[in-house]
Amino acid sequence: xxxxxxxxxxxxxxxxxxxxxxxxxxxxxxxxxxxxxxxxxxxxxxxxxxxxxxxxxxxxxxxxxxxxxxxxxxxxxxxxxxxxxxxxxxxxxxxxxxxxxxxxxxxxxxxxxxxxxxxxxxxxxxxxxxxxxxxxxxxxxxxxxxxxxxxxxxxxxxxxxxxxxxxxxxxxxxxxxxxxxxxxxxxxxxxxxxxxxxxxxxxxxxxxxxxxxxxxxxxxxxxxxxxxxxxxxxxxxxxxxxxxxxxxxxxxxxxxxxxxxxxxxxxxxxxxxxxxxxxxxxxxxxxxxxxxxxxxxxxxx
Amino acid sequence: xxxxxxxxxxxxxxxxxxxxxxxxxxxxxxxxxxxxxxxxxxxxxxxxxxxxxxxxxxxxxxxxxxxxxxxxxxxxxxxxxxxxxxxxxxxxxxxxxxxxxxxxxxxxxxxxxxxxxxxxxxxxxxxxxxxxxxxxxxxxxxxxxxxxxxxxxxxxxxxxxxxxxxxxxxxxxxxxxxxxxxxxxxxxxxxxxxxxxxxxxxxxxxxxxxxxxxxxxxxxxxxxxxxxxxxxxxxxxxxxxxxxxxxx
Numbered sequence: 001x002x003x004x005x006x007x008x009x010x011x012x013x014x015x016x017x018x019x020x021x022x023x024x025x026x027x028x029x030x031x032x033x034x035x036x037x038x039x040x041x042x043x044x045x046x047x048x049x050x051x052x053x054x055x056x057x058x059x060x061x062x063x064x065x066x067x068x069x070x071x072x073x074x075x076x077x078x079x080x081x082x083x084x085x086x087x088x089x090x091x092x093x094x095x096x097x098x099x100x101x102x103x104x105x106x107x108x109x110x111x112x113x114x115x116x117x118x119x120x121x122x123x124x125x126x127x128x129x130x131x132x133x134x135x136x137x138x139x140x141x142x143x144x145x146x147x148x149x150x151x152x153x154x155x156x157x158x159x160x161x162x163x164x165x166x167x168x169x170x171x172x173x174x175x176x177x178x179x180x181x182x183x184x185x186x187x188x189x190x191x192x193x194x195x196x197x198x199x200x201x202x203x204x205x206x207x208x209x210x211x212x213x214x215x216x217x218x219x220x221x222x223x224x225x226x227x228x229x230x231x232x233x234x235x236x237x238x239x240x241x242x243x244x245x246x247x248x249x250x251x252x253x254x255x256x257x258x259x260x261x262x263x264x265x266x267x268x269x270x271x272x273x274x275x276x277x278x279x280x281x282x283x284x285x286x287x288x289x290x291x292x293x294x295x296x297x298x299x300x301x
Numbered sequence: 302x303x304x305x306x307x308x309x310x311x312x313x314x315x316x317x318x319x320x321x322x323x324x325x326x327x328x329x330x331x332x333x334x335x336x337x338x339x340x341x342x343x344x345x346x347x348x349x350x351x352x353x354x355x356x357x358x359x360x361x362x363x364x365x366x367x368x369x370x371x372x373x374x375x376x377x378x379x380x381x382x383x384x385x386x387x388x389x390x391x392x393x394x395x396x397x398x399x400x401x402x403x404x405x406x407x408x409x410x411x412x413x414x415x416x417x418x419x420x421x422x423x424x425x426x427x428x429x430x431x432x433x434x435x436x437x438x439x440x441x442x443x444x445x446x447x448x449x450x451x452x453x454x455x456x457x458x459x460x461x462x463x464x465x466x467x468x469x470x471x472x473x474x475x476x477x478x479x480x481x482x483x484x485x486x487x488x489x490x491x492x493x494x495x496x497x498x499x500x501x502x503x504x505x506x507x508x509x510x511x512x513x514x515x516x517x518x519x520x521x522x523x524x525x526x527x528x529x530x531x532x533x534x535x536x537x538x539x540x541x542x543x544x545x546x547x548x549x
Contacts, residue, residue, distance in 0.1 A: 181393035185455065188349065189406035189462050190383035199409065204396045 039278060042271035049265050055272060061235035061246075063255075063266040070269055072276060074235040078245040079280075082156050082227055083220045085241055089160025090216055094167030095202075095209065101168070102175040103197040114169075121165040129229030132158035137230060146242060150232025153241040158230065159223050163216040170215065174208020175201050211292035218284035222277065224249035248277045302327040302496055303348065303466065308362035310343060312355070317343050319520045321362075325513075330488065330497045332507035332528065335517035335543070341500045344517070345468050348498065349385040350378050366466070383410060385466040386459035391475050392451035394443035394458070399426075399435050402443050402454055406462035421461050428494075429457035430487045449480025453487065460495075467491060469499040473506065485510050504544055508532050516540045 006012075047055070050070045058071015097117075101110055137154040141147045147154075178201050186200045202209065232244025233254050246254075255270045303325040310318035318340045325331050333341035343352065350371060352358045363370050371381050383406075394402050403422045404412075412418055422439070426432040431453040435446070443454055452472060459467060469488070473481040488510050491497060501507050507514050508528060515525040516535075524531060524540045535541045542548055 179393070181389060181391055182395060184351065184387075184389060185393040185395065185458070186405070187351065187354070188382055188387035188389075189409070189459060190379040190381075191409055192379055195409050199405070200395055 036278070039271055039275045042268055043275045046265065046268035046272045050269075050272075059237060061251075063269055064260075068266060070265075070272075072248075072273065074237050075246060075248045075251055075273060076276070077237055078152070078227075078231070078235065078247040079221055079249070079277075081152050081239070081241060081245060082159055082223070082231060082247055083217055085153060085156030086160035086163065086220045086223075087213075087217055089157055090163045090167055090220075091213055093160075094164045094212070094216065095171055097164070097168045098171035098175060098209075099197050099202070102172045103193065103201060117165040117168060120161075121169075123162075125162065125223065125225040126229070128158050128162050129226040132226055132230035140242075144242060148232070148242060148244050150230060150234070150244040151242050152231050152245045155227045155229075155231035156241065159220050159226050162223065162226065163219050166219060167212045167216040170212030171205070171209045174205035174212070177208070178204045207292050207294070211288040214284050214288035214291065218281045218288070221284065222249060222281050224253060228253040248273050252277075302367060303498075304363075304365045304368075305344075305347075306363045306365075308344070308347065308360070308364065310340075310347060310352070310361075311357075311359040313357040317520050318347075321522045323515060323522065323525050325496065325498060327496050328492060328494070329512045330492050330499065330510055332511035332514045333498065333500045333517060334502075334504060334507050334514060335523075336548070337502075338519075339517040340520040341515075341517045342470055345470055345498060345500050348466070348468055349382050349387055350376075351382075351387065353378060383462045384464050385468060386462065386464035387468040387470065388452070388455050388459055388472045390471040392448055392455050394446075394451050394454050397443060398440050399443050399446070399454060400439040403457050403461045406458060410462055422457075425457040425461040426454075428460050428491070429453045430483065430490070431457055447480070449476050449483060452476060452480070452484060456484075456487065456491075460491075464495065466496045466498070469497065471500050471502060474502060481506075504532075504546075516543060518543070 055070055055072050057073065058069060059073050060069040060071045061074045062069040097113075101113060105113065132154045133150075136157055137147070137149060137151065140151070140154055141149075182200055182204060183196050186196045191199070227247045228250040231247065231250065233246050233250055234244040235246040235251065236243070238245060251273055252270045255267065260267045305321055305323050305325075308318055308321040309316070321340075321344060333345060335341045346352045347360065347364060348366075348371075352360070360372060364372060366381075366385070370376075395405060397405070400422055403425050404418045407418060407421050412421065423432060423436075426435065431450060434450060435441075435454075438445075443451060446454060452475075456467075456472075472488075473484050476484065485506065488497060488499065492512075499507075499511065511528045513526060514528045514531040516523045516531060516537075516539075518539055524535055524537045526536075531540060532544050535544065
């Protein structure tokens with residue numbers, strides 16, 4: 001009789017728990033597959049009545065007209081416009097605050113500012129949405145009276161504010177990972193603090209910073225409530241951010257909340273729009289992964 | 302040239318350097334030796350004010366270089382560090398090309414012309430005895446170099462801003478014996494143009510490269526004289542115990 005013999009209970013924790021935990025991790029994986037499957041299945045049905053070519057090249061999105069037109073370009077342009085203007089807000093501010101936090105802020109300031117940034121990241125987007133509509137838009141209208149009530153700019157600014165914490169916190173992590181020794185090397189030849197930050201730390205952390213930009217922008221692409229509330233529901237090809245537009249996400253909200261007949265072409269169009277959106281954000285996330293692994297610096301030494 | 306007078310340094314409450322006074326002549330090599338925590342690196346870092354970055358540091362006394370007190374309030378620390386270069390224990394090249402590593406200093410100090418930068422890069426790499434090994438690979442990443450080459454690159458980076466003084470904080474402790482030998486030969490050559498201060502744990506190294514040696518213990522400078530004297534005929538019993546390997 002071996003004194004160390006294992007008890008053969010079926011419920012021995014090291015036998016059962018791995019399987020339970022495996023089950024938990026499978027839930028999210030299976031959910032992802034289910035989502036992709038549904039998106040594909042319904043899109044295929046949609047594309048049996050609207051050609052893929054017309055969908056991706058059509059310049060008019062008029063699903064509810066007597067003669068419906070399903071050209072997704074105006075929606076994509078709406079999304080691109082929101083992403084573009086929000087990045088103008090978020091990239092400089094996010095990077096700037098990351099530089100401040102990692103290179104300048106005394107520990108005491110950092111311990112106060114970081115949690116506040118995280119609170120910003122925890123605000124529900126619907127709250128951001130009516131902040132855009134009821135606070136930012138009136139200010140824009142005072143500055144530029146021709147601004148429409150629903151406009152892309154107001155939504156872009158607020159989407160930008162929403163993704164600042166993400167960009168700032170990921171960029172800061174990348175910059176904090178730059179070894180102290182590199183900074184010392186730069187100081188030792190007579191660099192100012194700003195030169196150390198801009199010419200040594202930021203380039204050394206560039207892969208992480210760019211990855212944070214791409215992830216932030218992919219959040220902007222997928223952002224829904226802010227644009228649905230503040231940017232309007234006007235699918236149009238416009239390069240004027242003061243006009244109302246419609247994004248891919250806002251269209252899905254519009255249809256899901258409306259009373260369109262289940263199974264109709266208009267109804268199915270949200271799956272085609274959804275899979276387009278999914279492809280864009282998936283592509284951006286893969287790009288961010290690729291950038292951060294491909295250009296990762298190991299800092300030698 | 303470098304004149305340290307009654308220097309005291311505190312890390313918060315901790316008295317890390319106690320009333321240190323010494324004079325380092327121009328174009329000579331001075332070695333600081335002593336056991337870990339004796340204050341030798343701290344003293345080295347007072348000479349280009351790298352200790353300024355530690356918030357709790359308090360310094361009393363004076364350090365003058367060519368008669369200029371480097372601890373006066375109006376001193377421009379960047380200018381000081383341009384004149385007093387430093388090489389660290391671990392090679393710390395930037396994640397940039399070999400060329401950009403060396404050109405970094407001149408660039409931030411305002412040299413923009415390509416031809417001038419090319420000249421500085423070549424001259425600095427030659428002075429650091431690295432040129433022949435890397436002249437074809439200037440655009441390649443500095444991280445492709447060996448540890449010893451990286452350390453010589455860091456020396457070239459320090460030389461590129463044309464300093465007068467070169468501080469070296471255990472520059473070979475992370476290197477293999479052959480690379481160490483190369484750096485030591487290099488230090489000997491650099492003496493013709495630069496005043497060199499080297500902190501080392503390796504007493505043979507101090508014996509091989511330096512003209513004068515200072516021995517530190519618990520923040521005190523126990524003895525400072527010609528290197529030969531320190532190693533063959535020290536005055537203080539503690540110095541003798543240390544250099545003969547009885548402790549430390």
